[in-house]
Amino acid sequence: MLPTVRCSNARLCSARFFHSSPIIGKDVFANSLRKTLDAHRSTNRARLIRKLYPKEDPPGLWRPEIPPQSRAGYEPPVDPTPTPESQDIPRPELGVKKRRKQDSKQKPLGRELLQHEDAIQPAGKAPAQTPWLKNHALPRASAEIALDxxxxxxxxxxxxxxxxxxxLEKLRTEVASLLEGVVPHTPKVIGSRRTGLVLAHSDLDFILPFEDLPRSPERDRRPSPTRPEIQDGHIRLLRQVERTLQQTAAFKDQVSLSDKRNPSLSARHRPTGIWLQFYCGEGIPAITEYLQDYQAEYPSLxxxxxxxxxxLEARGLFGAPQASIGPDALAMLIVAFLKMNHGRFPASDSLGDQFLALLQLYGDGIDLQNVGVAVDPPGLFGVxxxxxxxxxxxxxxxxxxSLVNAKRTAAAKGNALVANRLCIQDPTHYMNDLGRSCTRTSELQGAFAAAHEQLRRACGDWAVNPKKSSSILTSVLQARFDALEHLRHQIVSL
Known part of the structure; x- marks a missing residue:
């Protein structure tokens, strides 16, 4: 029996009893001290340990977005037939919490949801535009020279x-000033605006230098640059940039962090409409120097x-948001073609012939779903x-x-997207696939094949009657450039 404890001070006893467990109860076994101790431990553990669910996902965790119609218990909404009585009744105001919940559901999650319109759009039933011929007259010598x-x-x-x-140089300076004190080093321009392949509507790409001391060049064996702790550091830095940009009027509600495997930040500059892309890395990517050298070697690039x-843009088949080929991958695809056909087009006005040969190779010449394209050394590879x-x-x-085995393994597991995606070997890193983002390979190849047939037929019609048509390229592009003109007007008007 446990001894009875008497206390002369009632106030002290009540305080001690409040902070201690009750002596007599269901956790006390009179004939077993071990059972009593185990029961008390279990009770204390249940009081002290509980599950905590974080409000935000930890860095590096990627959750696929499940559409509402694919979730359990989904029922399609039924639109009630409005009646005269119901039309006259005003709708009650939503509560603050309900409005916030609906606003959070409508928050854009990626660049494809932030994108309003593409700069180059398909003509559709409207007549195709030819703004490039505004101040140019085509020669009547031959269809190939006219196409050139x-x-x-x-x-x-x-x-x-x-x-x-x-x-855009002023915009670069503004961004660098805005991020001063947020990022450890000044952002550097990369991508097409550094390689020279820039177009009027190209993105403005930045690299945020991120120090990785274990990967010092003096070390013989260096760890992977994509190991988890480095990826987590990249995501933390990009989130700081995201918060900073969201606080400005020029980028508010136009910023999104995406692709946790290779984290990047997309931001749309409201005044100009230009897209900015932020990446993290040790420095300027090696592919930048490669593309600069290839342009010097092949002026037709x-x-x-x-x-x-x-x-491709006129067909909605360009860029990672379209699940298609990106800028660097497209440039390397053309470089591989030029290197495989080195010396085949010596004439200075052979761009028409090169374009036809390019479309034929990647349209009907090979099967891009089963064959990889190599740049250095140039060639094709497969099983x-x-x-x-x-x-x-x-x-x-x-x-x-390694790239072929990845496609073969995906096919064995029934993953058709990975098994049939475009494969372009990165000349700066032989284990890297530049075409990874393109899963619409069959559509891409079909666009090349259709364009080759249309262009070949247009060249034949031009040879028969050059005065009948004022453009050969229009039959292939079939695009409108109104959005591009509006974008360029926004850029220069500020």
Whole structure:
């Protein structure tokens, strides 16, 4: 029996009893001290330990967005038939909490939801536009020469003017000043505005230098730049930038953090309509220098890039938000074509022939769903082209084997998106796939094949009657440039 405790001070006893567990109760076993102690431990543990659910997901955790119609218990909304009586009754005001809940549901989660309209749009039933021919007259010598002139005129039209470049330089300075004190180092411009493949509506890409001391160049073996602790640091830095931009009128409600595998931040500058992209890394990506060198070696790279990108944009097949090929991947796809056909087009006015050959190769020449494209050394690779595994296998061959095995494994698991996606080996990192974002490979190849047929037919019609049509390229592009003109007017008017 437990001894009875007497206390002369009632106030002290009540305080002690309040802070202690009750002596007599269901947790006390008179004949077993062990059961009594275990019961008390269990009770105390239940009082002290409880589950906590964070309001925000931890860094690096990616949750797929499940549409409402795919969730359990979903019932399609039924629109009630309005009656004269119900139309006269005013709707009650929503409460503050309910309004906030609805506003949070409508918050954009990615760039594709923030995008209002594309700069280059399909013509549809409206007549196609040819703004690049405003100050150009096509030669009547041959269809190929006329097409060469059109591609050069299109490139010149899409190249930003001096006023546009000056305004974007001011925007770069404003962003650097805005992020001063938020990021440890000044953001650096990367992407097409650094490589020289810039078009009037190209994004303004920034790299936020992020120090990774274990990856010092002096070390022989360096850890992976995408290890979890570095990715978490990248996400934290991008979130700081996101909060800073959201507090400004120029970017408010136009900022989104996306793609947790390779985190990036998208922001739309309201006054100009230009998209800004922020990435984290150790410095300027190596692919920037590669593209600069390729342009010096192949002057036709930018004209072919401008024409091919316009072709894809007019069909909604360009960029990661469209689940299609991105700027760097498209540039490398064209570089691979130029390197594989080195010396085939010696004439200075052969852009028309090169464009036709490019569309034929990637439209009907190969199967882009099952064949990978290599840039350095140039060529095609797949299951049938890989040599047997050897001890002294070259680095690019190991990379190609890894990329092919990834597609093969995805096919075995029934993952058709990964198995059939576009594969372009990165010349700066043989294990990297530049075409990873493009899962609409069959549509991409179909667009190339259809464009080649249309362009070949238009060249034939031009050869028969050059006066009948004022443009050859229009039959392929079938695009309107009203949104692009509006965007350029916004840029120069500020």
């Amino acid at each position: 002139t059109e591609i050069r005129a299109l490139t010149q039209y899409l190249t930003p003017s001096v006023e546009e470049l000056s305004r 930018k004209p072919l890039y401008a024409a091919t990108r316009t072709l 049938d082209t890989l040599v047997p595994l050897r001890n002294q296998e070259a680095a690019y061959q190991r990379g190609q084997r």
